[in-house]
Amino acid sequence: MVLHQDCTNRKDKLDILMRRIRVVVFLAGLVAASSLAAEEPLTVSAITAQTTVSTRNISLTGEIVARDTLTLSFLSGGRIASIEVREGDVVAAGDVLARTTSIQQEQALRAARAGVSTATADRDQAREDLRRQDALLERGATTRVARDSAADQSRVKDGVLAQALADLALAEKALEDTVILAPQSATVTARFVEPGQVIGAVQPVIELALGGAVDAVFDVPESLLTSTHAVATVRLAPLDIPQQEFFGTVREVSPLVDPATGTVAVKVQIDEKPAGVEYGDAVRGSTIESTARRIVLPYRAMSVSENGPAVWVIDPETMRVSLHQITVDRYETGIILVAGGLDEGALVVTAGAQLLYPDRLVRIHAETSQ
Template sequence: MTHPSASRFRPAVAALLLLSLAACQNEPAAPAEGRFVRVVTVEAGKLANEIQLSGEIQAEKNVGLAFRIGGRVTERPVNVGDRVAVGQIVARLDPTLERNALTAAKAALEAARGEVNTTRSTFERQERLMAQGFTTRPRFDQALKAQEAAQAQLENAEAQLELAQDRLGFTELRAGVAGTVTARNVEPGEVVQPGQAVAQLARDDGRDAVFNIPANLLEKKSGETTVRVALADAPAVTALGRVREIAPQADPVTRTFAVRVGLIDPPEAMRLGSTVVGTIEAATAAIIAIPASALAQQGVSPAVWIVDPANSTVSLRNVDVLRFDPSQVIVSQGLAPGEIVVSGGIQMLLPGQRVRQLPAPTAAGRTAAASQAAGRPAVPPS
């Protein structure tokens, strides 16, 4: 049942509404203003990923020590792990045969010298007689040839003496460089052949960190990649190095490539055989990072709103996302450095809509926002 007084007020209310609508139609339309949004300018960068690999410390150069002559080993005063200096004796051979050969060479030299003196005296006498006409040409020539043969024998005896002295010296194997003995291959009493390795020496003039790396991680240019190497049991002990050598062929079992990294001034704690961890920073091609709040969607593809600086209008553009991070999105394609992207207020945007950029927050504004986020009242500046 309707109240009688309500029926009397309905015509008056309707009249007031009609007058209000007519007044609104007669007023001029307000100019369209842009929607306030927050924007960021696109900047190019590189995405770095750290790759860690395990390896070991090895000598940059290894030297095999061997005798130049064969014989029986009588002494080997060094063992694995010993440090040797330049000229230090590593092993000795039995010198009996070489000493006897040296004695025989000395005797042959003395005999050759005596023969030279004899033939020289004979030739000088024949030369005087030839000048006086008291000898024949054949005897003179014979004395000359005998002197030349004796001189040749003397030179041969001198060479044999030097050879015998050298062979006696070869019975002592000395280190030509300083280093550490990493292997011994013979024991005293064994008979060795010339050139047979007696010991292995790791030189002190360089250290390498050796890693086994899959083919997809190999750098195309050796020497340009910097590797940070740290001891596995003491990460604070570090050294920098550069790729020095890459094996041309993969290991037949592991299918990995041995990569040698030359260390730059490695600390003493990085001893041979130590386990190390190498860290390589692998940078991708140029990428772009934008705030996560800037990411929109167009159909099933991710997209962003691009601001046209000429007329302050926006348009939606598809992008390829490489990676999602908590606070940002890594875009691989779709954006160019210098473009303006809407980072805040994308919910109500339409293609072609005019926008206005919000001013950058001041220090006081950031403080107030932080206080409100923490639940504290903002304190106005004095």
């Protein structure tokens, strides 16, 4: 019985040992398989980084304006009686553009004219008295004092008449100032007030475009002016008629930055205004700029690290990847332009980057083109 029990125990122990060996072998196989799987190269697409002279199309929207403008206003304040023109009207020299109420000025003019009439009559009477005193003095019928007094009165009346004439001139000028006349042939580009509105002295009322010369004005971001080369020629096209292209040259760049928008006003001279293009029309201005040589990569090549934009670069000898920090010059549709952090000729992963980690073994399925 003892021998039989010992044999049974040995057999059980042997079975347990064999099971443990099988488990160990199985686990070792799993570890080996995992190691082999980890070393299995990941298939990716890559591109060879190459520098090229990049270009970009700069396009902004502006407005057609008159090159020479004149803003008209009333010299004295008052209530607007009428505005005789609208935006876009063509006026000739001497045409009435606007009026203010002139009741006070007309009353002042009538009073001034009456004052001139009275002063003229008084002067004529004083001169007649002086002539009579001269005649009497020659006959000895009056005194020198009386004659000199008449002469003094004549001079006083002359002065009163001169003042009355000056007042009349001022009254006439005040009445004239209630009307704005066109100084020359022009086009109305803006009216700033409406009938019935009370305005102050020299408040803008109407703006005129003098002559036919026009410019296109653009509000250009300051950063764009500092980062681009000087541009001479600009391609223009009305937004309503984009196929009607014409050209202009940069005439003036404002030295001041608009603090509200952060933009700089740039005027583009248009030598020949196309038919159908009017003041105030919206126009698109475009120019192509050649920039410094940059490495151009497809947008899908870009990854990111804790420090910013990065790309995965393949070591051609080991076929393992590493994450390289890059400096992006700018982003364009479908591509990124790299300013630094990447050497020309480097193999950059363009597809499969989301599955990578440092030192990952890869194989290149295909090299993509830019």
